[in-house]
Amino acid sequence: MTALYQTQPHPEARFWDRIAERYAKKPVPDQQVYEAKLAKTDSYLKPTDRVLEIGCGTGTTALHHAPKAAHVLATDISTGMIKIARAKAKAAGFTNVDFEVASVDDLKVAPGSLDVILAHSILHLLPDVDQVLVKLHAMLKPGGLLISSTPCVGDFMPVLRYVVPLGSRLGVMPWVNVFRKAELDDWLREAGFVAKESWHPSPKGGFYIVAGASPA
Numbered sequence: 166m167t168a169l170y171q172t173q174p175h176p177e178a179r180f181w182d183r184i185a186e187r188y189a190k191k192p193v194p195d196q197q198v199y200e201a202k203l204a205k206t207d208s209y210l211k212p213t214d215r216v217l218e219i220g221c222g223t224g225t226t227a228l229h230h231a232p233k234a235a236h237v238l239a240t241d242i243s244t245g246m247i248k249i250a251r252a253k254a255k256a257a258g259f260t261n262v263d264f265e266v267a268s269v270d271d272l273k274v275a276p277g278s279l280d281v282i283l284a285h286s287i288l289h290l291l292p293d294v295d296q297v298l299v300k301l302h303a304m305l306k307p308g309g310l311l312i313s314s315t316p317c318v319g320d321f322m323p324v325l326r327y328v329v330p331l332g333s334r335l336g337v338m339p340w341v342n343v344f345r346k347a348e349l350d351d352w353l354r355e356a357g358f359v360a361k362e363s364w365h366p367s368p369k370g371g372f373y374i375v376a377g378a379s380p381a
């Protein structure tokens with residue numbers, strides 16, 4: 166796997182760096198749902214799989230899945246998040262996980278080199294999500310999987326669209342792309358993905374989606 170990482174800090178990194186320590190200590194909103202998602206993802210992984218995670222945060226998910234795969238490259242724009250993730254990996258003695266500071270926009274991965282890409286609670290933070298999906302599709306082997314979890318805020322809080330510009334400028338919230346699940350489905354399809362599984366455990370929670378990469 167060849168990867169080229171960012172040289173300039175990402176404009177959103179400051180927000181995530183500032184909250185990294187707190188984020189690491191914060192319990193997940195619904196532990197039962199989180200564990201169910203982990204178990205579903207585990208069921209798709211094979212010991213030979215090369216996995217990329219984008220927006221990995223403090224690495225909990227990457228470290229959970231690493232024993233089920235050959236290698237996990239877990240990436241995030243926040244040096245604070247990656248520092249915590251690396252410390253956890255070192256303390257637990259992982260040898261098949263690399264944590265790197267990288268924006269999904271700058272990440273260069275050899276085309277057709279990955280079996281699985283994980284994208285949890287990140288797609289709604291990307292302004293060019295449709296383009297990113299095209300890029301992720303190109304990184305996957307034919308039949309490879311994109312496994313994501315995404316709050317489709319446009320479905321339950323469309324008014325957030327008007328709050329985001331001021332909130333993110335004041336640094337009290339990250340920039341959020343307010344889109345609906347139907348839009349995400351369209352972008353996935355247009356990028357060449359075929360839906361395999363979709364699970365929506367709670368009305369305001371994220372959609373867990375497993376999508377297969379069809380040949381380009």
Ligand SMILES: C[S@@+](CC[C@H](N)C(=O)[O-])C[C@H]1O[C@@H](n2cnc3c(N)ncnc32)[C@H](O)[C@@H]1O
Binds near residue numbers: 267285
């Ligand atoms: C809501 S957190 C989710 C973290 C983790 N995936 C989880 O489920 O707990 C979003 C993460 O995405 C990262 N992020 C935001 N924009 C990004 C980008 N353009 N490329 C890569 N990571 C990004 C943030 O630094 C943050 O750690």
